[in-house]
Amino acid sequence: MTNPVTIDAVPGTSYADITREFDAPVEALFGAHADPELFVQWIGPRRLENTITAWDFRTGGGYRFEQRDADGSVYAFRGMFHTIRENEIIIQTFEFEGWPDGVSIDVIRFEALPGGRSRLVDHGVFESIETMDAFLKEGMTDGLEQGYERLDELLARG
Structure with a gap:
């Protein structure tokens, strides 16, 4: 069984808090976000094929x-990596090119848990309530x- 995703998006606000635990150490979780060969294997819905066109993972x-x-x-x-601290935090922007100017800034924290587990906590702030609502409506949760x-x-494959 997979761990649940908690998405706390309060109506009338332009931010969402996403929390998810993983049955892997924080170093592996962070690495899957840092390495483009790993990132491309998991980001987004199963029905979509991913291709990285640019990747410069550094502050x-x-x-x-x-x-x-x-x-x-x-x-x-697309987006920019504003701050990266290995195994601790990624602060980045995120923009869907189909909605220009609909950018969010995400503060993604990586927390080590007992037993070799980890937690990801993402605080995403959108430029407007309407943009956040549109992302939720268009399948961000799925x-x-x-x-x-x-x-x-x-x-799990290591």
């Missing part, structure tokens, strides 16, 4: 990736849940 770096569905439609995302299930599978 001040940036990224871009695309997701392609079975019909060939492409969904592209994408997160499926992506973290895929991440569980990746971490």
Whole structure:
């Protein structure tokens, strides 16, 4: 059984708090976010194929990736890595290129738990209530849940 994702998005606000525990050490969890060859294997819904088009994982770096569905439609995302502290925190922007100016800033914390487990806590702030509502409506929840299930599978393989 997979660990549940908790998404706390209070109506009328422009932020969401996402919490998820993993049955893997914090170093492995962080590494799956840092290494583009691992990241591409788990990000997003199962029905989409991922391709990294730019990856500079360092404070001040940036990224871009695309997701392609079975019909060939492409969904592209990009952002900047503002702060990275290994096994501790990633502060980054996130933007869906299909909604220009709909950027969020995410503070993603990695916490070590007893027994070689870990917790991810993501505080995402969107530029407007409408943008956050649109992300939720367009499947952010399903994408997160499926992506973290895929991440569980990746971490279990070592």
